[in-house]
Amino acid sequence: MKVVVIAGGQGTRFVSGNREIPKAMIPIGGKPILEYEVEMAKRYGYTDFLFIIGHMGDQIEHYFEDGRRWNVNIEYYKEEKPLGTAGALGCLKNKLTEDFFVFYGDTVMDFDMDAMLAYHKEKQADATIAVLQVPMEEAHRFGIMQTDGEGMITAFWEKPKNPVKMYRQPAQTGTRGARGGYTANPPSSIAGCSPSSPAAGRCVPLLKGLMTTRCVYDCKSCVNRRSNEAKRAMFTPEELADLTIQFYRRNYIEGLFLSSGVLRSPDYTTERMIECLRILREEYRFNGYIHAKAIPGTSPELVQRLGLLADRLSVNIELPSQKGLQTLAPDKSKQAILRPMAQIRDRARESKAELVKSRHAPVFAPAGQSTQLIVGATADNDRHILHLTQSLYEKYRLKRVFYSAYVPVVENSLLPSKDTKPPLLREHRLYQADWLLRFYGFRAEELLDEQHPDFNPLVDPKCHWAIGHLEQFPLEIMNAEYETLLRVPGIGPISARRIVSARRHGTLRFEDLKKLGVVLKRAQFFIPCGGRMRQGLQFTAQTLQRQLEAMERGQLPPEECRQLSLFDSAG
Numbered sequence: 001m002k003v004v005v006i007a008g009g010q011g012t013r014f015v016s017g018n019r020e021i022p023k024a025m026i027p028i029g030g031k032p033i034l035e036y037e038v039e040m041a042k043r044y045g046y047t048d049f050l051f052i053i054g055h056m057g058d059q060i061e062h063y064f065e066d067g068r069r070w071n072v073n074i075e076y077y078k079e080e081k082p083l084g085t086a087g088a089l090g091c092l093k094n095k096l097t098e099d100f101f102v103f104y105g106d107t108v109m110d111f112d113m114d115a116m117l118a119y120h121k122e123k124q125a126d127a128t129i130a131v132l133q134v135p136m137e138e139a140h141r142f143g144i145m146q147t148d149g150e151g152m153i154t155a156f157w158e159k160p161k162n163p164v165k166m167y168r169q170p171a172q173t174g175t176r177g178a179r180g181g182y183t184a185n186p187p188s189s190i191a192g193c194s195p196s197s198p199a200a201g202r203c204v205p206l207l208k209g210l211m212t213t214r215c216v217y218d219c220k221s222c223v224n225r226r227s228n229e230a231k232r233a234m235f236t237p238e239e240l241a242d243l244t245i246q247f248y249r250r251n252y253i254e255g256l257f258l259s260s261g262v263l264r265s266p267d268y269t270t271e272r273m274i275e276c277l278r279i280l281r282e283e284y285r286f287n288g289y290i291h292a293k294a295i296p297g298t299s300p301e302l303v304q305r306l307g308l309l310a311d312r313l314s315v316n317i318e319l320p321s322q323k324g325l326q327t328l329a330p331d332k333s334k335q336a337i338l339r340p341m342a343q344i345r346d347r348a349r350e351s352k353a354e355l356v357k358s359r360h361a362p363v364f365a366p367a368g369q370s371t372q373l374i375v376g377a378t379a380d381n382d383r384h385i386l387h388l389t390q391s392l393y394e395k396y397r398l399k400r401v402f403y404s405a406y407v408p409v410v411e412n413s414l415l416p417s418k419d420t421k422p423p424l425l426r427e428h429r430l431y432q433a434d435w436l437l438r439f440y441g442f443r444a445e446e447l448l449d450e451q452h453p454d455f456n457p458l459v460d461p462k463c464h465w466a467i468g469h470l471e472q473f474p475l476e477i478m479n480a481e482y483e484t485l486l487r488v489p490g491i492g493p494i495s496a497r498r499i500v501s502a503r504r505h506g507t508l509r510f511e512d513l514k515k516l517g518v519v520l521k522r523a524q525f526f527i528p529c530g531g532r533m534r535q536g537l538q539f540t541a542q543t544l545q546r547q548l549e550a551m552e553r554g555q556l557p558p559e560e561c562r563q564l565s566l567f568d569s570a571g
Contacts, residue, residue, distance in 0.1 A: 001048065001117075002096065003041045006088060007034060007105030008054025008079055022056050024105030025063065034060065034105050038070055041101070044113040045501025047072040050095065051105075052088045054079040060105075071505065114494040122439075129153070146287065152311070152366065154287050204289065207247050208257045211235055211272055215261035219329040220412050221319075221377050224261045228410075234263070237276035245284045255289030255311075256280070266297035270306060277309035289367075294344065296336040303340050304364070307347060312367035312399070315340050317392075320385050324378035327414055341396045344369045348397070368399035375430060376406035376423040377415060382455050383448040386433055390444040393437065403430045425457045433461040439493055440486045458549040463489045466526060467545050473526040474533060477513070478503050489548075490523030510534060521551060 007024035024034040038049065049072055053060050057078055067074035077092060089096065099120070101113065111130055120128035134142055139160075146155040212234035218226040235243075240258075247253045258276065263269045273292060280286040292310035294303055307313055315337055319325050322334050344365060351364035371392060373385060389401045405422040408415065433455065436442040440462070447465055448455070456464050466473065466489050475488055477499060485496040495517035502508060502516060510529050514520050524534045525544055539547065 001046055001098065002050050002100045003046050003048065003103060004050045004052065004089070004092070004096070004100055005034065005037060005103045005105045006052045006085060007060055008052060008057065008082060008088075020056065022053075022059055022105075025059055026106070028108060032063065033108055034064070035070075036108050037103050037105065038064070038067070038072060040110055041103075041113065042070060042072055045498050046101065046113065047501070049074045050092065051076050052079060052092075053077070054082060114497060118494060123151075125152075152289075204255060205253045206255045206257045206289070206291070207244055207253045209235070209240055209244070209259070211237075211240065211258070211260035211269065211276070212263050213261050214263050216264065217262055217329065217331040219331070221328050221374070221406070221410060221415055223409050225410075235276075237272055237279060240276050241279035241284065244280060245286060248286065248288060253288075255291070257291045258310075259293040260295070262295060266295040267299055267302055270295055270298045270302045274302065274305050274309065277306070281309055291367075294340050294369075296332060296340060298340060300340075300343055303343055304347060307344060307365040308362055310365060312370065313344050313365045314370045314372065315344070316372045317388075318372060318374045319378060320373050320380045320388050321378065324380060328377065338396075341369065341371070341392075341398075345396045368397070370398055370400040370402060372402045372404055374406050375403050375427050381453040382426070382430065382433075383444070383450075383453040385430060386437070386444040386448060389430075389434060390437055401434060403427045403434070426455075429455045429457060429461055436461060441483050442487075456545075459545065459552055460489075462487075463522065463548045467541060467548070470541055470544075474528045475526060476531070477508055477527045477529055488523055488526050490519035490521070490526075492517070522548070 005024075007022060025032040027033075028036070041047070041049070047067075049067060051057075051060060051064070051074060053076055057076070061076055064070075064074055077088075079088060083091065085102070089102070099117070103109075116128060116130055129145075131145060140162075141159065144157045144160055145153055147153055212232070213224045213230075214232045214234060215222070215224045215226060222228075223230065244253070244256050258273055260269050260273060263272070277290060277292065280290070289312075290310045291312045291314065292306055294306060294313045294315045296315060298306075303313075317337055319328055325332055325334060347364050348368060351361070351366075354361035355363070373388070375385065385403075392398050392401055405424050405427040406416065407422045408418045408420050411418055433442075433447055436447065437444065442465070447461055452468070455461050459467070466487070472487075475484060477485075482496055482500050485491050485499060486493065491499070495513075498516040499508065499513070499518070502512065507530055508516075510520060510524070513523070513527075513529070524537060525539060525547075
């Protein structure tokens, strides 16, 4: 992967007299700024550089030459005239055929490049920018970004005179433009455009709201079912929009998750949800993150309108099998759930194609779609759930599948009794397996089979797979492919990339692997270094499983839990 460094500035303001040097060559602590950047990238294993030089670029070229002194490779591209960031990168499009980093050569920085790359790939973004949050009183000195609840960039202003006003009125129009960029460290409101240490994502506070608890359906597992004699509540679209904006202005939330019981019909309910979002977007100029639930059975025209107002849509499957639907939710059907999923997939694809032609094209659900599966309400095993998950990712291009451990709130012979504890550990293992499907190259059929349809709850799914496939180990760390390294317990995408890069420069020891981020307490059982396993390490499949279970015991989620409320009293 290339690191492109834009280093064409003069830097005359930073020196006295007639001495002129490029900004990138200004010395700090006895070294040019640019040298710090080279050293930082090298620490993360990135050694292929492309320097864009201009005014007095020969000084840079004379100092760094081909990069041999730093054990890196440096190429040069000289601008005849300043083209700006986009212009320079456009001239190099034939050289930049895969993901790449862009540095400005006049900035001393230190951030986790691997974490930023992982975040970029997770978001499937066109571009990801590392930013630094700055005090409001200093914001006028920087380029200011506005982001939504997921960190997607929604607006940009260059050194605004009054950033406070922009903070209070974030959206300039009632429409949302094309958004393909993300900040790697999403701020709550505004951020200065300066490199920083990006966190690989964070939790976003959302207001989770139901339009109504009334419902025409009689799903046996739901407290809001038609036959349940409970008091009902309902928001008007105006009330819920006002509540959301009040929470938002007080900085309690950064977005809204909107769902609803089915009032009268799916179309009638969706029309009320659309009106709520319309008020937020057009009247309150709310440009924060919105996740809206698309109700199965809703007409395609209304799903289209909902997707133009929301950032993400979800169609919840909830019960993983047709049998479960027929037994517990007879008013729902598999086809009614899958039909809007297909529509959202196709419309999102069309929206991206339209944005290529015009950046002013309307954006349909830019954060994609997701769904939720309830775990433990039916007899469906992990194997069935995981195969369903894989199919949803492949067929409907879902961003996420969420799993929810069933909490018994209803007494029914078809459901677990009310004193049954929610299967939180099982939910945890399914999330780990989901990660393996999305980022580690595993297939559902590899992880579970007919003889072993459920995960061992006492070890994580990757260890569970490795114990069952000891014939594939030990794996020599010095020549294994990147994709194969990902299958070793204790090695993730970041540490695997670091290994592939570091081993080009010499033989790796166990001490080196630890520095590269490998979790040796797991990995040591599956990898040798220099042809040798770790000294004194002896085990069988049975003893290995016991050791891994013992390691996991202290990291398991607690058995007892409770749902937290925004309105709980302190303490």
